[in-house]
Amino acid sequence: MERPVQLFGLWALLHCLGGDAEHPKSHPPVTNLRVSVEHLCTVTWKWNPPEGVSPNCSLQYISHVNNKDKIITSETSRSEEVPLNEKICLQVGSQCDTNESENASILEEKCILPPKGDPESSVTNMQCIWHNLNYVKCTWLPGRNTSPDTNYTFYYWYSSLEEILQCKNLFREDNYIGCSFNLTKQKDDNIYKYNVQIMVNDSEEKSLPFFHIVHLASHVKPDPPRIKKLSFNNSTLDVQWETPPKFVKKCLEYEVEVSNSHTKETQRFPVKDAKCQNSEFEEENLEDINCLNVPAVLPESLNTVRIRAKANTYCYGDDKIWSNWSQAMSIGKKAKTSLYIIMLLIIPVIVAAAIIVLLLYLKRLKIIIFPPIPDPGKIFKEMFGDQNDDTLHWKKYDIYEKQMKEETDEVVLIENLKRASQ
Incomplete structure (x- = not known):
């Protein structure tokens, strides 16, 4: 039995060596x-x-x-x-x-490795927005373990800068702290393809530094569009507006809001392709003009229009940040308000006059509205009580007069007797 075992061991060794030859190191x-x-x-x-x-x-x-x-x-x-x-x-x-x-x-x-420090001291809720392809505005909240009045330093860098810069335009908005900085123009004019590197720390370097990278194309906020003209075409409202400065027309989407004073309804219309097809604008430069025809609009009522814009994914990396609403513009017939104005002026005058009359004649009105109820006891008292008093008065007078007469007579009689005796 020993020889077969030795042959098997030799075969296994050769097989292993052969396998190593097939599979290099x-x-x-x-x-x-x-x-x-x-x-x-x-x-x-x-x-x-x-x-x-x-x-x-x-x-x-x-x-x-x-x-x-x-x-x-x-x-x-x-x-x-x-x-x-x-x-x-x-x-x-x-x-x-x-x-x-x-x-x-x-x-x-x-x-x-990351910097050492208390994670609760680092800033939170960092948000940066590229406003109208002009400047970047970043805001953040102080760290949980830091004082609300902590002084921060804000550094930024992007590819066209030769060195790291410190942001000087620090500000406070409610609980948020922020800083804004302008972007220098790229040589190839494609700055939206690059990132902005950011580092925020307190001026005393006691809190944990916070690093952030902003992809500019994903944080674009256009300025509000400017409405150029409103006009009616039968029951259709034609709306024209200008593309915000620094933007290419094809890179923006819009939302048009129309509010009707008669129906009290507000409708919003998403606009992705705002081409102008109206013949009356053929002679104008339509390169930066956008148009929308809003159907079923009542010309007999007042219609108020507002527009906002956002960057689309065709040119940028995100389409979620809307601009502010544009300044509102109205068209249509206003409701006749002269009668309402007159009524609003007359009603206060009438109310004031009524109040004065009430104050002057309140007692008389009270008597007219609530006449006094006669008192039977008082009536009987006047009928009988006064007579008894007069009778008693006369009785007292007779008794007094009688007493005075008697006393006088007696005095006269005594004096006469004295004279007679003498």
């Missing part, structure tokens, strides 16, 4: 992988080719950033614009063709 990894940060949020990885590579090998490199965004290239570097608020790692390996073959090298990894 993996490709050697890249060397000297390193990482650096440029500007505010540009991370660059560089590496050297692997050692001991066959001259017949067409070196290719496969790389991943945080295990995603895989690319295959012959370059020995890779740059990415990423916010540095989290750990960023790149894995890179080498191989001899553009397909991921079985002999690809192991992946080398190099990471860059």
